[in-house]
Amino acid sequence: MEKTVNQKAWFLVLPVLVLVAFSAVIPLMTVVNYSVQDTFGNNQFFWAGLEWFKEMLRDDRMWDALGRQLMFSGIILLIQIPLGVFIALNMPKSGFWVSFCLVVMSLPLLIPWNVVGTIWQIFGRVDIGLLGHTLAAIGVDYNYTSDPFAAWVTIIVMDVWHWTSLVALLAYAGLKSIPDAYYQAAKIDQASRWAVFRYIELPKMMGVLMIAILLRFMDSFMIYTEPFVVTGGGPGSTTTMLSIDLVKMALGQFDLGPAAAFSIMYFLTILLISWVFYTVMTNLEKREG
Amino acid sequence: MTDASITAPKARALPKVKSSTIVMGLYLLFLMLPIYWLLNMSFKTNTEIVSTFTLWPTNPTLDNYRTILTDPAWYTGYINSLIYVVMNTVISLAVALPAAYAFSRYHFMGDKHLFFWLLTNRMAPPAVFALPFFQLYSSVGLFDTHIAVALAHCLFNVPLAVWILEGFMRGVPKEIDETAYIDGYSFGRFFAKIFMPLIASGIGVAAFFCFMFSWVELLLSRTLTTVDAKPIAAIMTRTQGAAGIDWGVLAAAGILTIVPGALVIYFVRNYIAKGFALGRV
Incomplete structure (x- = not known):
């Protein structure tokens, strides 16, 4: 759409600016403040420069958490994006069953995150959980509280359970926007199923898929509650993601300086990767017109 | 396939x-x-859960639900959650509507940067904000109030609402605005009488998403509350530990947290797919 230049539009944006300034800028400045200062208690602070940043960058603990976090987000994207597209392709075409599938698929998305954790914590327990009990019955040695591999599998399956529907819903919305004429043309050309997917469906889904990738990346990179409830970051620290580590540091040990430096680097990392996704996305939108 | x-x-x-x-x-x-x-x-008693393994309750009981619905320590959690979720939805929509209109209709200085900056708040890890929020709201005397949680959740809900609404508003032809202005409508009247009904489904979807993300969030709502505004989700985590876990009550509480979500999904089911695409399909 053609937009007109109008500087007065700033007034319409003003409420958002004030609100976000209060709920984002002020807190963020506090974090920046802490990150460059040190304290001996009693609210006496003095300048520490970039000491905390240097210390955090030397600290293996953060690098390990970052490694785990990248691995987690990577696995999540690799599973959820193709699976979500696959599910969307298999959605019923019309009628009652569409609504039914949509409602059931959205259900996991509206469950409070700690309840999601609780559900899987129970589901996976060998004594009272369906999954754990079944696995034990068929002779699989499965215990997510003591075996790091089982813990990882549990939180990944949990996240797939929790969020794949989001990708599927987005991909479905993209598919719905393809006019029937495209499929008829493909049929006349006797295009294979793969060709239809590759040259019609996939390009048409690109825009929404980018949103899906962006959202799934951001949220999986910030994940806290679900793995915290299920594994508490253990066994050991094998499932301690960045957020879990950060909360432990900031609210648990009250190490304000290092935690603040950690926060800033954490936020910048997300921002950088998201900015890349966002740029690609808006370019795609432009190309489509 | x-x-x-x-x-x-x-x-x-x-x-x-x-x-x-x-x-x-x-x-x-x-x-x-x-x-x-x-x-x-x-629907099972705790003894049944721990002692036997059955695929369905052999002696279905409503005791767990009764425990929750009669004990104020439990059910006030639901009320607290609902209060701040509704507050958050109203605030988010109220500020996001004009902003989204501005973004969808006008070019102004720094609009693109502003839009991306708003989105960055959606990317901010709540864990980063937990401590500063705690201090900020304590210092202005809002700690442990519903409005504190509602405002804190605006951090990620306002950008999302702006994003969704902007997508929906883009689909409304600009000629409608212009015709209305020629007919002598003021901006306020045009917006309320003509424009809002046109994007009603968009507003519904945005409200749904604000509701959803505020309802499922725990880290911030737990950090900002102790007693008076404590959300149900946080009450659930507290009951674990102490004298073992009462799995039955925990399960019932969990089921009850799913109900509001299931209800709102039912109302927006026809717009869900478009909404998740942020109005961009």
Whole structure:
């Protein structure tokens, strides 16, 4: 759409600016403040420069958490994006069953995150959980509280359970926007199923898929509650993601300086990767017109 | 896998078993099993849960639900959650509507940067904000109030609402605005009387998403509350520990947190797909 230049539009944006300034800028400045200062208690602070940043960058603990976090987000994207597209392709075409599938698929998305954790914590327990009990019955040695591999599998399956529907819903919305004429043309050309997917469906889904990738990346990179409830970051620290580590540091040990430096680097990392996704996305939108 | 359904796109859903039906069936089963298990446990007594393993409750009981619905320590949690979620939804929409209109209709200095900056707040890890929020709201005397949580959740809900609404507003032709202004409508009247009804579904979807993300969030709402505004989710985590876990009550509480979500999904089911695409399809 053609937009007109109008500087007065700033007034319409003003409420958002004030609100976000209060709920984002002020807190963020506090974090920046802490990150460059040190304290001996009693609210006496003095300048520490970039000491905390240097210390955090030397600290293996953060690098390990970052490694785990990248691995987690990577696995999540690799599973959820193709699976979500696959599910969307298999959605019923019309009628009652569409609504039914949509409602059931959205259900996991509206469950409070700690309840999601609780559900899987129970589901996976060998004594009272369906999954754990079944696995034990068929002779699989499965215990997510003591075996790091089982813990990882549990939180990944949990996240797939929790969020794949989001990708599927987005991909479905993209598919719905393809006019029937495209499929008829493909049929006349006797295009294979793969060709239809590759040259019609996939390009048409690109825009929404980018949103899906962006959202799934951001949220999986910030994940806290679900793995915290299920594994508490253990066994050991094998499932301690960045957020879990950060909360432990900031609210648990009250190490304000290092935690603040950690926060800033954490936020910048997300921002950088998201900015890349966002740029690609808006370019795609432009190309489509 | 889906040859049948795609090469004949016009075919109405016939009652024959297609591979796509099997795929969807398996997927929905995968989604429902853990929830079913929670439901199953919520109708059992704790002794039954711990001592025997059954696929359905042998002696269904409503005791767990009774415990929650009669004990103020439990049910005020639900009320607290609902209060701040509704507050958050109202605030988010009230500020996001004009902003989204501005973004969808006008170019102004720094609009693109502003838009991206708003989105960055959606990317901010709540863990980063937990401590500063705690200090900020304590210092202005809002700690442990509903409005504190509602404002804190604006951090990620306002950008999202702006994003969704902007997508929907973009679909409304600009000629409508212009005609209304020529007809002598003021901006306020035009917006309330003509424009808002046109994007009603967008507003519904945005409200749904604000509700959803505020309802499911725990880290911030737990950090900002102790007693008076404590959300149900936080009360659930507290009951674990101490004298062992009462699995039955925990399961019932979990089921009750799913109910509001299930209700709102039902109302927006026809717009859900478009909404998740942020109005951009």
